[in-house]
């Protein structure tokens with residue numbers, strides 16, 4: 001089944017760019033521009049566009065209106081990715097589990113104050129993107145259970161993109177579009193996002209050769225395994241969550257340094273093969289038009 005698309009994707013991509021938000025075309029949730037470097041190329045996983053070609057994931061994101069027009073002329077149905085860590089960071093809340101853990105955290109550590117700002121209901125129908133002031137702090141997968149923090153060198157899928165499995169659009173909450181002042185990351189959450197000295201050391205030496213079992217790769221693998229294991233598959237309540245998590249895992253590995261990514265993805269692929277054997281593809285539950293329920297949930 002082919003997912004439908006919103007006819008105004010090219011104009012909307014241009015609008016984001018004109019607001020100073022770097023955009024990149026996506027296929028589903030992954031970069032649409034074919035990768036410049038493939039495995040075996042010495043620049044694979046290392047080059048961030050310095051070679052002058054296109055095809056470097058989030059590093060292709062641009063605010064140049066001519067480039068944006070050209071990209072969406074080539075791929076008029078492409079979903080829109082917005083680079084995070086520039087104009088805003090995004091708190092990415094995955095499903096009811098994420099919603100509850102964020103709510104709990106805010107109640108326990110932030111006086112129960114909600115995180116304001118622009119807000120998107122994701123096309124999976126079970127996720128929310130909370131747009132907040134950029135903190136300069138690094139990306140963090142699983143900063144809370146079911147909650148990721150999207151910052152430098154990451155991106156989020158933006159309205160009116162559609163989810164490739166459900167066919168449903170990403171939508172801004174009514175009255176909570178990009179004109180809304182950005183939300184604030186509570187101090188307690190900032191503290192969680194701040195790297196500890198050992199993490200800083202690892203982050204500052206991402207180019208060193210990595211062997212299988214490299215601590216950084218292992219940490220990512222452990223985090224991703226936990227997310228996949230915790231996701232419900234078809235027939236266990238809301239189907240498709242596992243597909244979402246599998247995709248997230250793939251994307252989270254996308255920007256790892258090459259050698260780490262290779263060792264880690266080999267282990268992950270093995271795990272995915274095992275999971276796929278036991279979890280057949282989920283039937284799509286496409287709905288047409290906007291989601292009338294978006295914006296009605298109680299969200300922290």
Ligand SMILES: [Zn+2]
Pocket residue numbers: 036037043047048049050051052053056
């Ligand atoms: Zn390159």
